[in-house]
Amino acid sequence: MIQQYKKAIENSNIVSKTDINGIITFVNDEFCKISGYTRKELIGQNHNIIRHSDVRREVFKNLWLTIKSGKTWYGIIKNKTKLGDSYWVDSTIVPIKNKKGKIIEYMGIRKSVTSLFELHDEIEHTQKEIIYRMGEIGETRSKETGQHVKRVAEYSKILAILYGLGLLFVQSISDTCTSPSICSSI
Numbered sequence: 001m002i003q004q005y006k007k008a009i010e011n012s013n014i015v016s017k018t019d020i021n022g023i024i025t026f027v028n029d030e031f032c033k034i035s036g037y038t039r040k041e042l043i044g045q046n047h048n049i050i051r052h053s054d055v056r057r058e059v060f061k062n063l064w065l066t067i068k069s070g071k072t073w074y075g076i077i078k079n080k081t082k083l084g085d086s087y088w089v090d091s092t093i094v095p096i097k098n099k100k101g102k103i104i105e106y107m108g109i110r111k112s113v114t115s116l117f118e119l120h121d122e123i124e125h126t127q128k129e130i131i132y133r134m135g136e137i138g139e140t141r142s143k144e145t146g147q148h149v150k151r152v153a154e155y156s157k158i159l160a161i162l163y164g165l166g167l168l169f170v171q172s173i174s175d176t177c178t179s180p181s182i183c184s185s186i
């Protein structure tokens with residue numbers, strides 16, 4: 001019966017196991033499929049082989065502090081494939097303990113949420129395109145109106161920076177400022 005549970009988990013999730021130092025000791029087919037690596041390329045490697053450079057070090061510091069303390073870590077992580085593409089996974093990392101309560105390995109069980117992030121990016125791109133088109137429409141009626149839309153975007157970016165909002169948010173505002181000549185002349 002345990003084999004049936006194991007098969008059900010492995011066939012419906014992305015699974016890996018590492019030793020206490022983060023060296024991969026097991027990956028399932030789903031892990032290989034999403035990462036683009038073979039088992040042979042992964043086993044014996046540090047798990048950071050799939051680490052994406054966009055993920056802040058603090059995320060992994062928190063992850064390791066949590067699992068080393070014997071607690072389960074939950075989070076969404078951006079990883080990279082063998083070819084350098086990105087994928088996102090909703091992750092649960094569980095410390096596995098022996099009978100004495102000592103951690104002997106870690107098991108990661110993940111689900112891909114890449115399609116959600118791709119949809120988010122598409123919506124964000126569409127929103128930026130709408131703002132850009134609004135500026136163009138305004139410019140066809142009045143040059144000053146079109147420039148006003150772009151100035152408001154730049155002012156919003158400056159206020160976001162001063163308020164201390166995150167870099168991704170500031171960048172999204174910055175991307176809406178579509179005319180460098182107008183945005184730099186404010």
